[in-house]
Structure formats: structure tokens, C-alpha cells
Amino acid sequence: MSTVFWHGTAEVPDGWGPSVVALGVFDGLHRGHQRVLDHAVRLGRERGAPVVLTTFDPHPATIAGRPRDTTPVATVEHRAELARRHGADQVLVLPFTECLARTSAEDFVDGVLRRTLDATAVVTGSNFRFGHRGAGDTALLRKLGPVSGFTAHALDLLPGCSSTLVRTLVTAGDLVGAAAILGRPHRVHGTVDGEIVTPCTTLLPPPGKYWARTPHGDRTVEVEAGLLLADLPDGPTAVDLVDAR
Ligand SMILES: Cc1cc2nc3c(=O)[nH]c(=O)nc-3n(C[C@H](O)[C@H](O)[C@H](O)COP(=O)(O)O)c2cc1C
Ligand SMILES: Nc1ncnc2c1ncn2[C@@H]1O[C@H](COP(=O)(O)OP(=O)(O)OP(=O)(O)O)[C@@H](O)[C@H]1O
Structure with missing residues (x-):
């Protein structure tokens, strides 16, 4: 491989x-x-x-x-x-x-x-x-x-597309705007351990509830105190944050 x-x-x-x-x-x-x-x-x-x-x-x-x-x-x-x-x-x-x-x-x-x-x-x-x-x-x-x-x-640059703007939009909670630039939803990677996804080295939106796509189906997840909380089986995971709830 x-x-x-x-x-x-x-x-x-x-x-x-x-x-x-x-x-x-x-x-x-x-x-x-x-x-x-x-x-x-x-x-x-x-x-x-x-x-x-x-x-x-x-x-x-x-x-x-x-x-x-x-x-x-x-x-x-x-x-x-x-x-x-x-x-x-x-x-x-x-x-x-x-x-x-x-x-x-x-x-x-x-x-x-x-x-x-x-x-x-x-x-x-x-x-x-x-x-x-x-x-x-x-x-x-x-x-x-x-x-x-x-x-x-x-x-030539494609107007309105930069990583900086994606960071600004995700940080402001505008996941739909970020997805329009990325061409897909913003994805957070981590390992689930008792509903907490760590480490969240990727960008997180502000505290709140979000609609997410996960390998185990669509569900609501929560961002709190710099952590992503998701009711998912323990182990590595990828969570696509689609929109605020
Ligand atoms: C060999 C090399 C040396 C660099 N040195 C500097 C530097 O001294 N100061 C700086 O601000 N960026 C430096 N950069 C970063 C570039 O300015 C730029 O951010 C990087 O090449 C990525 O380009 P991009 O932002 O268009 O993707 C360097 C990049 C390379 C490849
Ligand atoms: N909107 C764009 N259209 C076409 N090419 C782009 C665009 N933005 C960046 N690039 C090019 O893509 C490569 C990677 O750029 P880079 O990662 O710096 O993008 P960026 O989105 O502007 O990042 P940042 O906002 O962090 O500065 C570079 O060759 C850069 O010139």
C-alpha cells in the first residue's frame, strides 16, 4: 500500500x-x-x-x-x-x-x-x-x-475563497458559509472517549448545538468549552458539522 x-x-x-x-x-x-x-x-x-x-x-x-x-x-x-x-x-x-x-x-x-x-x-x-x-x-x-x-x-484567484475566510466563518458559527467555500461541510477529526471527541486540533465553531453527519448517522452534537461532545461509539471519528440547530 x-x-x-x-x-x-x-x-x-x-x-x-x-x-x-x-x-x-x-x-x-x-x-x-x-x-x-x-x-x-x-x-x-x-x-x-x-x-x-x-x-x-x-x-x-x-x-x-x-x-x-x-x-x-x-x-x-x-x-x-x-x-x-x-x-x-x-x-x-x-x-x-x-x-x-x-x-x-x-x-x-x-x-x-x-x-x-x-x-x-x-x-x-x-x-x-x-x-x-x-x-x-x-x-x-x-x-x-x-x-x-x-x-x-x-x-487567477477564485473570488471569495481563502482559508482565512473559512476560519472566520467557522469561528463565527456560519457553517453554511464555510461549506460554500470548502465545497463540503467543515469536518472535525478526533477520537471519541465517553462522548468527548479529542483532540480537537481542527477549528471548532462557537459553543452551541450543531446538526452533524457522522459515520454512525446524522445527529445533534454540541460544542462546549472548546470540546466537541458527540454521542458516538468510542474510537477515531470524523464529524461533519452541517449547520447550527
Ligand atoms: C523556503 C520558504 C521560506 C519562507 N520564508 C518565509 C519568511 O521568512 N517569512 C514569511 O512570512 N513567510 C515565509 N515563507 C512562507 C511563504 O511566504 C508562504 O506563506 C508559503 O510559501 C505558503 O504560500 P501560500 O500561503 O500562498 O500557500 C516561506 C516559504 C518557503 C517555501
Ligand atoms: N481563491 C483562490 N483561487 C485560486 N488559487 C488560490 C486561491 N486561494 C489560494 N490559492 C492558491 O492556492 C495555493 C495555497 O494557498 P493558501 O493555502 O495560501 O490559500 P489561502 O486560502 O489564501 O490561505 P490563507 O487564507 O491562510 O492565507 C497557493 O498557490 C495560492 O496562491
């Missing part, structure tokens, strides 16, 4: 590639992210090359740049599962460390995109930035592409 994702460049097999790379955090794999991945999948088919969604964990903003809410919309495992369902052949999760944050855009292109992934195409949204102090952008990818062996594709 193939692994769910590669954790770090060392797990990418030697001689991998050429590949089509979709690049970014992709937290939640919302409809805007799906546009990027769809384009990568089309290019992959045209070029007969596997598509590698390359992402970062934890969110770069936990380490670098302006502090902001980075509570995951989706666990990294869920992100990888969604990426594969949307056509990615592999998912590379790069641990976002202080060391990676200090890596220049040029070194990232040479080390990760050229040497590790042998990129033949790199697909991002038009607002993508990378490298130390966010110095790299899509213009730099276009410039470095010809010498590094890839074409750079910067897609």
Missing part, C-alpha cells in the same frame, strides 16, 4: 520525476485550492507526469511573518486525503521549520522543485509567495522556470 504522504524531502524516492507540482499551504483544500490542483492534474495528464501537491506543516505563519490565526481547517492527513481524491498522485508535506523559513526562494526552487521533485510544471495561485521573508513570487517562478526545467503557471 502506498504511503498517505511523504513527510519531508528525504521520503521522496531517489530519481523521482519529472512531476507536476501544485504548491502552497492548501489548508482545507477549498474551491480556490481545487482550481489550482485541477489545473495541475490537467497538465499532469497532458505530460504523462505524476502530480505532487506540496504543502507545509505547521502553517508558515506560525513561524514567520505577521502573527494570525492558523488553527487548521483540516488536519494534514485530511488535506492529503482530499488532495488525492481531487487527483493528486502524491502529497509532499514539508515541515515548516525555522531553517526552511530562512531558505531563500532561489534555494527552495533549486533544492525542492528541481532536485527533489524534478518539476516539469509548477502550479500556484497568482498570490503565491515563498522563500525567506516571502521574497519569491510567481514572477520569480516564471523567471527561474526555464533554467530549472519547469513551466510556471499562476492561476
